[in-house]
Amino acid sequence: MKVSIYSNHTDDSNRVCESIMNELNKTNIKIDDENPDVVITIGGDGTLLSAFHHYAHQIDNIRFVGVHTGHLGFYTDWRDFEVSEMVEGLASDNGQKISYPLVCVDIIYTDGTVDNFTALNESTVKKIENTMVCDIYIKGELFERFRGDGLCVSTPTGSTGYNKSVGGAVIDPSLVGLQLGEIASINNRIFRTLGSPIIVGKDQYLDLVLNTDEQLIVSADNLQAHNMDNKKKIAKIHYEISPHQISFARYRHTSFWKRVDEAFIGGIK
Structure with a gap:
């Protein structure tokens, strides 16, 4: 060994x-x-x-x-x-060994380039200033338009982390899927979101289509920050369960x- x-x-x-x-x-x-x-x-x-x-x-x-x-x-x-x-x-x-699911993240920029990374706990997307606006698609179908500080997509094992602090549910890791949590969403008589966490199964995927030309930050497990380059703007972020897993002895x-x-x-x- x-x-x-x-x-x-x-x-x-x-x-x-x-x-x-x-x-x-x-x-x-x-x-x-x-x-x-x-x-x-x-x-x-x-x-x-x-x-x-x-x-x-x-x-x-x-x-x-x-x-x-x-x-x-x-x-x-x-x-x-x-x-x-x-x-x-x-x-x-x-x-x-015992294995747990991971989330695969694709950041698609407006110039057509793509960044890929994997997270164990969660990935967050936030706007540096002001309100973030994006359309949320579940398996290719438009679900809602979000307005707020940001969004958090977590794995089941990551559900006890940042996801829990923004009001998400704690999920048993045997239930493989993704959880989408809202970070300070705006809800009034004009702007509406579901206002609660969304949990999708392992065969589903999420697309966040951004409605802004301003800079965003996408993080992985609060350790890595992406899109800090002012010259690159994010068009869409794609989330799905990774084909890989983390294993513990x-x-x-x-x-x-x-x-x-x-x-x-x-x-x-």
């Missing part, structure tokens, strides 16, 4: 990284940052998201293992004091709803 260690380089994470290296030296596992079989992330969900984007071009051949050095995350299964147990699982690995994978309970409710018994 070949593994890579991806850390946020805080003092705690550096300490855990050293501990993992010491444990790995007792095994036949090799360090390979270029073509790893497993990526070990040390930090939190933000670190894992960063690692996902770093290795997105190899996503079909990689599994992730998350070690958290702070609060329990949605993608990090191991605590910093469980390094020996985690490495023991790696050493006896038989390829077990399933040595001890915490269930999604247990994570939701611990993160937002506090483990009520």
Whole structure:
């Protein structure tokens, strides 16, 4: 097995990284940052998201293992004091995994060029200034004209993130699909939207046709910003479930709803 260690380089994470290296030296596992079989992330969900984007071009051949050095995350299964147990699982690995859906995003510019990227949690589109106006199409059919600050398109596992903060539903990841959430929509007797989240199935797709010549920002997992070039204007953004998935090595994978309970409710018994 070949593994890579991806850390946020805080003092705690550096300490855990050293501990993992010491444990790995007792095994036949090799360090390979270029073509790893497993990526070990040390930090939190933000670190894992960063690692996902770093290795997105190899996503079909990689599994992730998350070690958290702070609060329990949605993608990090191991605590910093469980390094020996985690490495023991790696050493006896038989390829077990659990996989989650991703969202594929195509940004089509008015000059005909296209940018493509993939998000694990969500993609947002916002206008830098004033109100954003766009027509929302569901599987090629016009649904509504949106006016407001922006829109958020999330995956089921990403539904607990930014999507939840804008009033979206928390979705079980076994229900593969996309959720469209409104960010501060304008609703009055002249301008109307549905005013609630929209969830579409895995065979559906979303198109946001922009009615503006002004600059917009499209983000992926709040880590990457697209269309910062003032010379390029977005005509349309296409969202669909990616044919690829993210996979986690399933040595001890915490269930999604247990994570939701611990993160937002506090483990009520």
